[in-house]
């Protein structure tokens with residue numbers, strides 16, 4: 001494998017393993033969208049740090065700070081992926097599977113308006129509506145604009161906007177903003193966690209609380225190195241320790257809250273000038289690791305024929321693939 005010469009090196013893995021949902025849950029997926037496209041969501045963290053890294057002046061003089069912001073931006077990509085996977089797991093199976101192209105007529109429950117009370121049958125042989133359950137879901141974009149998949153939106157369906165990016169060019173101000181952004185993100189994760197007991201959503205929130213917590217401490221330490229202020233003393237914000245959430249505590253027991261991964265084989269060598277000393281909450285020693293986490297496989301998302309998602313393949317192409325695979 002050759003690392004060098006690539007601007008971006010992507011691996012087909014998720015940052016951590018996500019369990020299957022207890023049951024399909026479109027409204028939990030709608031809530032989790034806040035962690036994707038909300039003001040404090042992962043799209044905001046990645047784009048804030050990415051633009052600040054593009055625009056960073058005097059990189060040589062302020063090298064540890066540049067390395068920190070740029071390196072964290074890289075990790076945020078894996079968080080967007082993980083939120084997407086959680087939303088897609090929660091949305092899978094939320095409407096009745098039915099294939100309008102199938103040889104026999106689609107069999108599914110009748111819509112509310114044409115059903116015969118007490119049975120699944122329809123009045124006058126009316127065509128059933130396999131997406132009828134979507135009528136009661138909080139986010140109908142999931143069923144109309146996508147194939148029961150995540151979108152760059154918040155929990156109320158507002159699309160993410162570049163106005164969420166703050167990039168003043170003043171390092172102290174940008175670091176202060178990033179610290180606030182991560183604390184706001186933490187508050188949102190805690191509230192989504194408290195909204196649903198679904199294991200997929202809670203595993204996502206638990207992991208992001210830990211890794212987002214690393215970024216909170218990183219920006220607190222950066223402000224400390226830049227100004228002498230002891231920002232770590234005001235943690236945790238909001239005032240509940242990650243160890244109170246079982247899905248976060250299990251990661252902290254393995255020390256995941258103390259590790260800054262270096263997301264490059266050669267670059268960002270000065271992370272340890274900021275990421276060092278004791279963790280402000282539990283006193284464990286902070287460490288920089290050169291190896292990125294192994295990750296976990298993406299779930300296989302089942303086809304949803306009632307949304308024609310992903311649709312059909314030309315039979316001749318299926319034949320061609322099977323012949324090619326047999327060689």
Ligand SMILES: [Fe+2]
Pocket residue numbers: 042045075076079211212
């Ligand atoms: Fe993140």
